[in-house]
Amino acid sequence: MKLMRLIHQATVSTLTLPPHHSTNGYLIGGDGEALLIDPIFQQGNPLDTCLQENRIRSIRYAAVTHPHPDHHGGIDPLLSRHGGRLLCHRDTAEPTVFRLTDGARLKPLSGGESIEAGPYTLQVLHTPGHSPAHLCFYIPQEGILFSGDTILGRGTSIISPPEGDMADYITTLRTLAAMDIRIICPAHGPVITEGVRERIDWYIAHRMMREARVVEALKEGLSTPSLITRRIYDEADFRMHGHDLQPRAERTVLAHLEKLEKEGAVVRQANADSPHFRIV
Numbered sequence: 001m002k003l004m005r006l007i008h009q010a011t012v013s014t015l016t017l018p019p020h021h022s023t024n025g026y027l028i029g030g031d032g033e034a035l036l037i038d039p040i041f042q043q044g045n046p047l048d049t050c051l052q053e054n055r056i057r058s059i060r061y062a063a064v065t066h067p068h069p070d071h072h073g074g075i076d077p078l079l080s081r082h083g084g085r086l087l088c089h090r091d092t093a094e095p096t097v098f099r100l101t102d103g104a105r106l107k108p109l110s111g112g113e114s115i116e117a118g119p120y121t122l123q124v125l126h127t128p129g130h131s132p133a134h135l136c137f138y139i140p141q142e143g144i145l146f147s148g149d150t151i152l153g154r155g156t157s158i159i160s161p162p163e164g165d166m167a168d169y170i171t172t173l174r175t176l177a178a179m180d181i182r183i184i185c186p187a188h189g190p191v192i193t194e195g196v197r198e199r200i201d202w203y204i205a206h207r208m209m210r211e212a213r214v215v216e217a218l219k220e221g222l223s224t225p226s227l228i229t230r231r232i233y234d235e236a237d238f239r240m241h242g243h244d245l246q247p248r249a250e251r252t253v254l255a256h257l258e259k260l261e262k263e264g265a266v267v268r269q270a271n272a273d274s275p276h277f278r279i280v
């Protein structure tokens with residue numbers, strides 16, 4: 001699907017977290033050469049079709065926002081066929097992570113780099129939160145952000161410790177809120193073209209609202225993620241998202257508690273078999 005000149009979306013079915021059932025890959029380029037973002041490749045799948053439709057003969061880079069298995073696949077055969085290198089955060093630049101046979105194909109990034117892709121220049125942003133090694137890719141000329149799992153087209157991102165870090169995530173969102181972003185191309189859900197600024201602001205406000213409720217629950221004397229989750233999530237939340245919400249919600253509450261702990265607002269009780277927290 002063409003999003004704009006030389007930017008295409010190829011959505012592939014994946015085992016990802018509900019309500020999503022697919023991952024959006026993106027192709028930037030033309031004239032035979034392309035850069036891919038979160039490519040999942042298989043002979044005849046939507047990405048393969050997209051490459052053929054755009055007559056892509058060579059791939060310059062296959063960029064992966066973060067190493068979760070629903071964000072990359074078949075990269076070894078893809079790069080063997082079309083050439084190119086795999087871009088990822090330096091902390092995950094291991095051939096085994098991406099099942100690459102040739103480690104020389106890896107190009108580790110830290111954030112701050114500029115990558116040429118057809119007529120566009122992508123800025124690499126290190127955006128920890130959902131995962132410590134998460135990258136977003138930004139085209140300043142067009143105000144386009146390829147957001148990976150940092151901002152989704154529908155619903156909110158999962159922040160699950162120890163990989164997920166709520167303090168880092170809020171910092172990342174505030175950085176994005178200060179940028180000129182007009183279009184968000186997420187890894188899951190529809191592309192966001194309207195109300196982008198409002199959506200980022202809502203992402204921050206939603207987390208801060210949740211955190212305020214965690215603090216209230218702590219003040220009431222509740223001390224574990226499980227008890228706090230049952231106190232602050234409504235029955236309606238569980239009905240809407242299904243029974244698998246409880247463990248996911250508990251991970252989110254733990255992420256908030258760890259953020260508050262880092263900030264010195266709560267302390268973790270020592271010698272408890274499950275984590276207990278209390279307000280300072």
Ligand SMILES: [Zn+2]
Pocket residue numbers: 066068130131149
């Ligand atoms: Zn992920």
